[in-house]
Amino acid sequence: MTFLDMLRNAATQNNSMLCVGLDPEPTRFPTGMRGDPHKIYDFCAAIVDSTADVACAFKPQIAYFAAHGAEDQLERLMQHMRCNAPQVPVILDAKRGDIGSTAEQYAKEAFERYGADAVTLSPFMGFDSIEPYLAYHGKGAFLLCRTSNPGGDDLQNQRLASIEGQPLLYEHVARLAQGPWNRNGQLGLVVGATYPQEIERVRSIAPTLPLLIPGVGAQGGDAVATVRAGRRTNGPIIVNSSRAILYASGGDDFAAAARHEALRTRAVLQAACG
Numbered sequence: 665m666t667f668l669d670m671l672r673n674a675a676t677q678n679n680s681m682l683c684v685g686l687d688p689e690p691t692r693f694p695t696g697m698r699g700d701p702h703k704i705y706d707f708c709a710a711i712v713d714s715t716a717d718v719a720c721a722f723k724p725q726i727a728y729f730a731a732h733g734a735e736d737q738l739e740r741l742m743q744h745m746r747c748n749a750p751q752v753p754v755i756l757d758a759k760r761g762d763i764g765s766t767a768e769q770y771a772k773e774a775f776e777r778y779g780a781d782a783v784t785l786s787p788f789m790g791f792d793s794i795e796p797y798l799a800y801h802g803k804g805a806f807l808l809c810r811t812s813n814p815g816g817d818d819l820q821n822q823r824l825a826s827i828e829g830q831p832l833l834y835e836h837v838a839r840l841a842q843g844p845w846n847r848n849g850q851l852g853l854v855v856g857a858t859y860p861q862e863i864e865r866v867r868s869i870a871p872t873l874p875l876l877i878p879g880v881g882a883q884g885g886d887a888v889a890t891v892r893a894g895r896r897t898n899g900p901i902i903v904n905s906s907r908a909i910l911y912a913s914g915g916d917d918f919a920a921a922a923r924h925e926a927l928r929t930r931a932v933l934q935a936a937c938g
């Protein structure tokens with residue numbers, strides 16, 4: 665099954681636009697696990713188990729595993745998700761971007777080593793840096809477009825003076841992804857919930873692409889405005905929240921508290937559709 669098929673099925677089955685982000689930070693783990701990087705798998709597996717019927721996707725952020733030399737735990741977690749939440753697609757948040765020969769290795773890492781269903785990529789090295797991922801038919805690739813951080817302005821909001829009509833850089837990325845770069849229908853875009861007007865703009869340029877939208881929860885993005893901007897067409901939206909769910913409680917009830925926060929966020933997103 666393709667990433668898009670999995671996403672549609674999970675969104676329908678779990679009645680959800682919510683992506684649960686897996687950004688395990690041991691210093692924020694509950695008391696019995698706190699500070700122990702060997703508990704990354706246990707912590708994340710508990711979150712997965714408590715939210716598998718609430719999420720339309722999971723998004724492990726690779727840096728939180730690699731920083732602790734915990735890639736083996738990420739491999740175990742990917743297997744755990746495959747076995748215990750097989751209906752929910754996994755987007756590996758890696759934000760890779762490199763020349764084609766190196767991109768081939770990164771694609772192999774994401775799709776063969778970890779078995780991800782989709783990956784996040786930086787588009788700023790051009791199409792040949794994206795192409796190796798598209799060789800994995802059915803897998804998804806989300807290009808950074810208008811990111812949620814304030815520094816996204818530095819480049820993404822600059823005008824491309826050499827291009828007719830002078831679009832902003834993020835608008836140009838959206839056009840490429842909706843058009844010539846999307847050879848097999850595998851591309852999506854990352855757009856921050858902290859900039860709902862830009863989500864609206866991206867949606868008008870890229871009406872059919874799936875949008876991965878981080879920034880609600882800990883970053884304070886407006887969930888309602890996000891849904892209204894992203895759902896102007898039938899293109900799917902995947903709204904990510906990581907820390908607000910993972911660290912809803914610092915106690916032994918962390919998994920139950922994560923579920924509660926995931927349910928609450930899902931309800932807010934659903935209500936915004938009405």
Ligand SMILES: O=c1ccn([C@@H]2O[C@H](COP(=O)(O)O)[C@@H](O)[C@H]2O)c(=O)[nH]1
Binds near residue numbers: 812813883906
């Ligand atoms: O523009 C972007 C792109 C990616 N991210 C990632 O999403 C999560 C957000 O975590 P929260 O705890 O919900 O703030 C994190 O993994 C980022 O690396 C993003 O925030 N913005």
